[in-house]
Amino acid sequence: MQKETLVPGSISEEELIRLVDTYSGVLLGLCRLTLGDTAMAQDIVQETFLRAWKKGGFRQESEKAWLIKVAMNLCHDYHRSRWWKHIDHKASIEEIQITEPDPADREILALVKELPFRERQIVILHFWNRMTLGDIAQTLGVSQSSVFRGLEKAKKRLKIELEGG
């Protein structure tokens, strides 16, 4: 994954619209799965795009990685604070349409949601986004060995067959 690099200047409104069109759904799903809360996921996605806008953009090839990194770190910040349980949640179903997963997936997702927060993030990034452990470490701002350990523990908890892991 490319190292985050900032480029002076700002992105255009058209560019922002493209980014929102392309990534808002994925980021929303990612944050919702990570935090288990649609309203908070919406706020984090907004915040992520706002940061992209304020930062003035990023190199084309790493925009997805950059957005995921910021969103994941915001999820972590939200989660880390106990204040987040002290929040009024006002998700609007008109704003987001959510397709229910099929029963088999639901079962697996329930297990994923039971993982400790960091392990959940690692599993999502590794298995969904196919990120290498080094890239995950960079994204989450933790050491590579923490990621190894987190993934190992998560695999054990999820009882993932080693051939797949």
Add this chain to the structure above:
Amino acid sequence: MKATELQKALESSITSCQPSDYWKNHMVRQIVKGEEMSKRTKLSTGIILVAVLMLVSAVALAVGILVNDYYAKVAEMDASGALGRWNLEDKITFVRTMQECGFEIDPELYQTAMNENVPESQREEAANRIVDATYGALIRQQQGYYISEPEDSFGVAPDPVIVFQERYFAEHPEPIDDTPEGRERLLAYTDALGYYLRDTYNPFYMQAHEGQGEMPEKTEIDEDGAVECLKGYMTEILGWDPEEVEHMTPDVEWDETYRMWTLSGEVSAASMEKVTDRRKGIEPTLEGSFIEKTEKGYRVTILVDEKGNWSLEYQDKEAFRKLHIDDAEPVVRIESNEAMKLVEQAIMQKYHLAESELNVLFCDAVPAGLGENNEQMYLMKFHTHYQMNQEMKYGAVINLATGTVEAVFSYETEKWPDEGLRLLDYCAEREWKEGWYFHWSTDSKETLVRKMKEIGMLPDHEFWNTKKPSEAQIDALVAEAFGVPGYPSAVNAAVMIQAVAGPADSWDWTTRCLMEYLIEKYHIHSDSLAGKIAGGSEEVSQETAAEKVKSAVCSAWNMPEGSLQDWQCTVQLVQSPTGTQHGSMVFYRVFLTRPDSELGQDTFGGKDNFNYRILLDGTIVDSTMVNGWYSPAEDAQRWGNNE
């Protein structure tokens, strides 16, 4: 579960959200126009602190806490992570501390918790009940966030903030002293609590609200705003009935001299009873406090200034005014674009460059010192270089909070540690030509240690008089120099640089940037390993690694331990090339091969060969397994060729 199933489930969940065009357009419009983002979640800004401060007092008095070092002990547990782990051992320690400090504890429960002959589950249950009796219900009642969630890692451990507050009441069991001295004392405590909370939560708080770490500049409020402050205080802080508060008529008085309102509101006794429910029969400590008992119920009075700051402790306007006279300035004074201009000016001035000379350079920026805890998040590090040439030209560090330039330097003209550079150059060249350190020829290794000696990395030793040192002697010296005893492979750029530039924590910004650049540039590969081992991880032996792998394989295939006893096992120490997912790591490869006598059996999924990577600290990284039989030597050979 199969990895592919997990992948599919994650994919289906992540792609299950379809934001409406309305929401997307609304978001874009707000961002582009700089409007305040409408949030779906609203952080309750009222810190529960004060309510707990008031309400806990009754409990503190009731239990008659007598010792002063209670908080210190709990703070120590908190610092060591005990309140985060909150396992049986931690709970027992905590309960013992409570007992020693004079908490009233059910003796039967206490005995059960302390009795090592009782099953652990029962001891834990007893400990939970003891803690819950003092903290749990109170916390759950007053602070909705205090819900036990396994992934939260907070469990049901008592909140150190509450413990802190209890300390105050342990030391000051008398009713709140409403004299100037008493207020001063209370202020000192609440200040300390405030700092605690601020230091704990503020980084998040600022980010969550402002995204860029800016503190919102407070705008002036009108009378309606002041009334909202009072109502928010009554509901969010005191926990009084929102409906009743909404319909009450507050008394409001504006003082032009001090530019603040005095507001008071009243609720029925029932509203207070709801929040003191747990302590039925115990009258809240009100004498001399900011809440007075009235005929109808309870009345609270607060001061609110024109910026919406409100005061509980201060009923004295002069003191309240002084408290907010130095209101926090917005933390970030300049944006990165403005910082960029500062960088350009500073570089042009220091190095006598024309604007045109600077314009041909490409400039990028990264946060400087941004750690997991978001420390120093306002420092930005800028580099300039030619776009087609990644060699750095100039650099600067800007503090966005103060708008000041912390350092400006040239990557080319600053004084570099020559002997260190020669060493780095040499290592980089050897790695390029010969690969990892342990593949180097003895001559190359010997040259390395002699260069290390030149910069003082190696002490005087009879080794230097040896005409033809053995490879083992050289390896031992290298291992010693890099702080990885018993493991000679860790040639580490950071350690080498520190040998010439002093310890990293003594570097100023210029040195730090230069050295970070060198480390990045030379990228000599064993850094992470050296850090890992120097950080205290125990290195496992080849035998242990093999046992761990065997155990993992048995467990993964639901086979009894020892089922692999007859399998042939080969262990190799290898180092992966850079760029793979485990780049720059050194690890063991463990090859397991089914013995002839078991060929054709369907145990272990019918696989005949397993090939695991396991880190030196014993963490199993990944595995490959093969259908079809290879001898251990063949298997090692096949994989060895790919290292």
